[in-house]
Amino acid sequence: xxxxxxxxxxxxxxxxxxxxxxxxxxxxxxxxxxxxxxxxxxxxxxxxxxxxxxxxxxxxxxxxxxxxxxxxxxxxxxxxxxxxxxxxxxxxxxxxxxxxxxxxxxxxxxxxxxxxxxxxxxxxxxxxxxxxxxxxxxxxxxxxxxxxxxxxxxxxxxxxxxxxxxxxxxxxxxxxxxxxxxxxxxxxxxxxxxxxxxxxxxxxxxxxxxxxxxxxxxxxxxxxxxxxxxxxxxxxxxxxxxxxxxxxxxxxxxxxxxxxxxxxxxxxxxxxxxxxxxxxxxxxxxxxxxxxxxxxxxxxxxxxxxxxxxxxxxxxxxxxxxxx
Amino acid sequence: xxxxxxxxxxxxxxxxxxxxxxxxxxxxxxxxxxxxxxxxxxxxxxxxxxxxxxxxxxxxxxxxxxxxxxxxxxxxxxxxxxxxxxxxxxxxxxxxxxxxxxxxxxxxxxxxxxxxxxxxxxxxxxxxxxxxxxxxxxxxxxxxxxxxxxxxxxxxxxxxxxxxxxxxxxxxxxxxxxxxxxxxxxxxxxxxxxxxxxxxxxxxxxxxxxxxxxxxxxxxxxxxxxxxxxxxxxxxxxxxxxxxxxxxxxxxxxxxxxxxxxxxxxxxxxxxxxxxxxxxxxxxxxxxxxxxxxxxxxxxxxxxxxxxxxxxxxxxxxxxxxxxxxxxxxxxxxxxxxxxxxxxxxxxxxxxxxxxxxxxxxxxxxxxxxxxxxxxxxxxxxxxxxxx
Numbered sequence: 001x002x003x004x005x006x007x008x009x010x011x012x013x014x015x016x017x018x019x020x021x022x023x024x025x026x027x028x029x030x031x032x033x034x035x036x037x038x039x040x041x042x043x044x045x046x047x048x049x050x051x052x053x054x055x056x057x058x059x060x061x062x063x064x065x066x067x068x069x070x071x072x073x074x075x076x077x078x079x080x081x082x083x084x085x086x087x088x089x090x091x092x093x094x095x096x097x098x099x100x101x102x103x104x105x106x107x108x109x110x111x112x113x114x115x116x117x118x119x120x121x122x123x124x125x126x127x128x129x130x131x132x133x134x135x136x137x138x139x140x141x142x143x144x145x146x147x148x149x150x151x152x153x154x155x156x157x158x159x160x161x162x163x164x165x166x167x168x169x170x171x172x173x174x175x176x177x178x179x180x181x182x183x184x185x186x187x188x189x190x191x192x193x194x195x196x197x198x199x200x201x202x203x204x205x206x207x208x209x210x211x212x213x214x215x216x217x218x219x220x221x222x223x224x225x226x227x228x229x230x231x232x233x234x235x236x237x238x239x240x241x242x243x244x245x246x247x248x249x250x251x252x253x254x255x256x257x258x259x260x261x262x263x264x265x266x267x268x269x270x271x272x273x274x275x276x277x278x279x280x281x282x283x284x285x286x287x288x289x290x291x292x293x294x295x296x297x298x299x300x301x302x303x304x305x306x307x308x309x310x311x312x313x314x315x316x317x318x319x320x321x322x323x324x
Numbered sequence: 325x326x327x328x329x330x331x332x333x334x335x336x337x338x339x340x341x342x343x344x345x346x347x348x349x350x351x352x353x354x355x356x357x358x359x360x361x362x363x364x365x366x367x368x369x370x371x372x373x374x375x376x377x378x379x380x381x382x383x384x385x386x387x388x389x390x391x392x393x394x395x396x397x398x399x400x401x402x403x404x405x406x407x408x409x410x411x412x413x414x415x416x417x418x419x420x421x422x423x424x425x426x427x428x429x430x431x432x433x434x435x436x437x438x439x440x441x442x443x444x445x446x447x448x449x450x451x452x453x454x455x456x457x458x459x460x461x462x463x464x465x466x467x468x469x470x471x472x473x474x475x476x477x478x479x480x481x482x483x484x485x486x487x488x489x490x491x492x493x494x495x496x497x498x499x500x501x502x503x504x505x506x507x508x509x510x511x512x513x514x515x516x517x518x519x520x521x522x523x524x525x526x527x528x529x530x531x532x533x534x535x536x537x538x539x540x541x542x543x544x545x546x547x548x549x550x551x552x553x554x555x556x557x558x559x560x561x562x563x564x565x566x567x568x569x570x571x572x573x574x575x576x577x578x579x580x581x582x583x584x585x586x587x588x589x590x591x592x593x594x595x596x597x598x599x600x601x602x603x604x605x606x607x608x609x610x611x612x613x614x615x616x617x618x619x620x621x622x623x624x625x626x627x628x629x630x631x632x633x634x635x636x637x638x639x640x641x642x643x644x645x646x647x648x649x650x651x652x653x654x655x656x657x658x659x660x661x662x663x664x665x666x667x668x669x670x671x672x673x674x675x676x677x678x679x680x681x682x683x684x685x686x687x688x689x690x691x692x693x694x695x696x697x698x699x700x701x702x703x704x705x706x707x708x709x710x711x712x
Contacts, residue, residue, distance in 0.1 A: 115599055118389055138389045139599050157596060158624075158653065159390035160631065175393040177631060180653040181596070200653040226696060228659045250657065 024280060025083070025322045026287055027068060028296055029056035030313025036070070036081070037312035041280065041321070044298065044308055050086055053079050058100040059318035062125075063107025068320065071098040071112070078112065078123070083322060093130050095121035100184070102143040102152065104167065111152045111165075113140035120154045120165060132170045136163040142196065144185040146209065155182035155196055162196055164212060174212050178205045184276075186235040188259075197232035197246060204232050204246055206262060216262045225251050234276035238283055238301070245299075247274035247288050254288055254297075256304055268306050270297035278319045289316040347395045348636035350387075351423035352626055354380050354400050354619075355414060357430035357453075358407045362560055376429040376452050377402070378608035379616030383623025385607070387630070396630050399423075400623065405430075411437035415444055424638025427622045429453035429615070439465055448642035450622035452615060457510060460666045461702050464709045469645070469667040471625070472618035473587045475510035477701035481585035481673030481685035482555075482578055483514035484699070488687045491552035495524040495575070497545075497567070499558040507557040507580060518690075523551050528563055538563075542570035555579040583682060588617030589674040591681045595657040621654055621669060625662075628652055656684070658697060665704040670697040 025047075026039040034056060038048040053072025056079075060069045067089070068081040078092040078101065094101075097116035104111070109131065110123040118138055124131040137159025145152050145167070152165040160182060164174040179201025186195045187209070194207040206216035220230045231249035237259060238244075244257040253267040254274060271290025278287050279301070286299040295309045296316055354377060362371065372378070380400055387398040403417045415438060418426060426447050428435060432454040438444055444467075451459065451470045460474045473481075486492070494515060498508040515522055526548075530541060546554065546567070554571055556579040558564035564581030576582060590611035592601065600620075604612040612620075629641040629650065644650055645662065652660040656672040663670055675683040690699040 116602060135392075137393065138386050139596065156390075157599075158386055159393065160628075160653075161390070161393060163393070180651050180659065200657075200659050201651065202659070228695065228697075231657070 026278075026296070027059060027320050027322065028287075028289060028312045028316045029059050029070065029318040031055055031057055031291075031315035031317040033313035033315070035313050036068075037316070038086075039296070039310055039312070041285070044310055046310065046312060048086065049313065050081070052081070052088065053077060053091075057317045058098070059320045060101060060103050060110075061320050061322065063103065065322060068322075069101065069103070069110065071101060071318075073097050073099055073115070078110065090128070092123050092125070092128055093121075094123065095119060095130070095133065100141055100143045102145045104145050104152075105147060105149045109167075111143050111145060111154075113143045113154055115139050115141060115157075118156070120152070120163075122152075122170065134163075134165050134170065134172050136172065137161050137175075141183050142185040144187055144194070146187050146194075147189065147191040151209070153185050153194060155185050157181045157183065157199075160198075160201075162194070162207065162212075176207055176212050176214065178207075178214065179203045179217075183233050184235050186237060188237055189239050189241065195235050195237065195244065197235055199231040199233055199249060200228075202227060202230050202232065204235065204244075204257075218257060218262050218264070220246075220248060220251075220255055220264055220267075222248075222251055222253055222267050225253075233274070234288075236277045236279055236286065238279070240283075243301070245277050245286055245288075247277055249273055249275070252290075254286075254299065266304055268299060268304065270299075270306055271295050271309055275316070276318050278321050280321050287319045287321060289319050291315050291317065347397055348630075349397050349399065350391075350626065350630055350636045350641070351399045351401060351421070351425075352380075352384070352623060353403055353418055353421050353423040353426045355403045355405065355418065355426055355428050355430060357405050357409060357434050360407060372608075372610055372613075374608060375613060376615040376619045378604070378610075379452075379612065379619035380427050380623050382604050382607050382616075383620040383627065386603075386620075386624060387627030390627060390631055394631055394634065396636060398623075398627060398630075400427075405434075409434065409437075411439075411441045411444075414438045415441045418447065419443070424448065425626050425641065426450070427452055427619055429619065432456040432459055435459060435468070436463075439468060448638070448645070450619075450625070452618035452622055456506065457702070460668050461706065462708050464666040464707065466646075466667075467642070469622075469625075469662050469669070471587075471621040471669045472615065473671065473673060474668060474701060475507050476513060477587075477668070477673060478585045479507070479510035479514035480517065480700045481675055482583065483511075483518040483520055484685045484687040484690055485583075485585070485675045485683050486520060486553060486578070487518045488683075488689070491576075492520055493523045493550070493552045494520050495546070495548075495551040495554040496522050496526070497554060497556045497558075497579075498525075498527050499556075499560075499562060499564070500527070500529055501560060501562075503559045504557040504580075507559055511555055511557065511579065524548050528556075528558070530563070538566035538570055542567055543572045546571040546573070551575060553578050554582075556581055583675065583677055585673045585675045585685065586614040587671060587673060588612055588614045589676040589681055591676060591679060592655070592674060593681075595655050597655040600655045617654075618669075621652060621660065621671075624654075625650075625652055663698070663701075663704075665707045666702055666709070668701055670695065672697065673700060 054074035058071035078094040095114035101112040137156025139157035142155035162176040179198035181200035204218040256266040271293035273291040556564040629644040
């Protein structure tokens with residue numbers, strides 16, 4: 001008899017606790033505000049705005065999930081945000097105008113695309129020093145490291161190539177020509193394919209990593225939207241190999257692609273000029289940044305539906321979900 | 325006297341010759357005609373001496389960064405000719421350099437003189453200096469492309485923006501020079517196309533220094549009825565800058581001064597334009613203008629064709645540039661390509677005031693069966709020189 005009220009009290013507490021463990025923080029870089037917006041994934045509200053360096057764009061979590069790397073493009077640095085305290089702990093050298101970067105799977109090296117001076121800079125995170133630089137094409141933008149750590153790839157927007165950097169020799173060893181203005185690169189979870197979006201070409205190229213040749217070109221069509229307004233930018237591939245999600249920039253839609261047949265299945269209407277995307281840890285949600293409408297959209301991955309837009313700062317660019 | 329060094333030298337020579345054999349060289353001529361000395365009244369920003377050329381040089385640097393990965397090397401050879409140089413002289417200079425692709429920063433009259441030479445048909449020309457509509461409508465040529473938007477594209481871009489604001493009643497003020505009349509003609513054409521009405525139409529013929537007399541004269545000159553916007557045609561900048569804030573009625577000024585429309589603007593920053601602006605500023609120490617952008621686009625067109633075809637052959641490159649697969653990314657958020665019927669570059673136009681971008685045309689809602697970019701300038705049925 002005496003235990004009963006205790007149970008009744010404990011149940012909601014347990015529920016609250018379980019919700020807390022599921023709760024994640026979504027970090028959005030606001031390019032024009034020099035801030036990050038932090039969204040609570042439970043309440044779907046902005047709970048905090050953190051001042052960071054000038055023109056924050058690319059975001060990446062550290063391997064241990066405790067820090068966030070931020071490309072502060074106009075400050076020519078990569079900032080390291082300690083997530084527990086919400087404070088910038090230190091800055092890393094980055095080369096000029098860092099825009100996007102990728103972390104090696106071992107968490108030790110950061111590969112940074114320096115848009116203004118046509119190089120990729122490698123940062124050794126332990127020593128916080130530049131470990132090397134590789135010359136690439138005009139306006140390096142997209143960066144990705146293969147899951148096995150063998151390749152670092154960079155896309156150059158005006159040269160229109162994927163540059164393959166051998167991570168062991170730190171040399172550029174091959175180039176793959178793709179369509180106009182390649183912006184983003186993403187390896188498939190098994191590391192066999194590389195997906196590359198071409199913003200002005202309006203396509204996504206799927207490249208076979210072994211041969212470094214293009215094997216598929218994905219094109220998009222949305223009723224009522226001129227073809228050249230469909231400008232793929234970010235890419236996310238689900239771990240189960242089922243879907244690819246591609247934000248289409250000024251087409252204001254996110255394409256859902258069957259990752260096996262390479263056919264677009266559906267186009268989800270989001271905010272204006274949609275840039276980048278990130279999954280929640282369980283991949284049931286996808287967050288996308290809408291660069292002109294100053295908000296982020298939340299997509300339910302199971303239902304393939306947009307469920308909410310949340311206002312953030314000006315020109316939201318990158319997004320990460322802590323714990324993802 | 326060991327054989328080792330000799331062997332090493334031998335190997336190095338073999339390597340060098342291999343590299344040389346693999347490299348393709350692509351030459352572009354840049355032909356510039358001296359300009360008549362102009363002395364505009366609004367002279368706080370004189371015409372840069374390297375206008376156009378600086379854009380071509382930046383395009384060359386971009387091409388060579390890309391070319392490094394494809395063993396392609398681009399060269400830009402500059403040819404300066406005096407004002408009024410004969411077609412035969414210009415052609416002889418081009419023949420001497422032997423590049424099949426030529427960027428022209430010359431007057432429309434010089435283009436006439438040069439392209440009348442039968443042997444000029446061997447070259448592909450990019451017009452980056454003459455906005456004359458006749459070269460794009462009645463006197464176009466198959467081997468003449470126009471990265472520089474003509475006056476019709478400028479006027480259409482402006483007219484579309486005015487239409488979206490419903491500023492449909494226009495007061496047209498035309499300057500005394502021949503090019504002012506050509507600009508005014510483009511404005512009249514745009515009015516018909518996009519629902520503008522020219523309710524007042526005056527010529528500016530004041531010979532005196534507008535700086536001294538504008539305050540007295542412009543209020544009187546601009547009387548005569550109501551209108552939404554004053555459109556000025558003053559390409560050389562003699563008086564257009566002195567109309568704003570002096571009109572009898574409080575009305576905005578657009579056209580060649582005030583709110584303008586052209587292929588590029590120093591305030592462009594979207595679609596990656598910041599990177600191009602920064603590169604240009606680092607290269608030339610000033611901001612990029614529409615003529616610079618046109619020359620950059622011309623040289624980049626050659627670079628793009630070379631990387632897509634893997635060829636350095638001028639005829640192959642020319643065919644690709646004019647063909648259906650050609651696409652150029654030009655920092656304006658759309659794919660640029662050349663219209664097959666008159667060689668003009670399809671491109672969004674920047675509607676801007678002196679220090680900020682106001683809008684990009686084509687405006688939403690102006691539709692075209694092919695692409696809305698073709699709502700600006702001359703469409704195929706309007707061009708009387710098809711197939712030339």
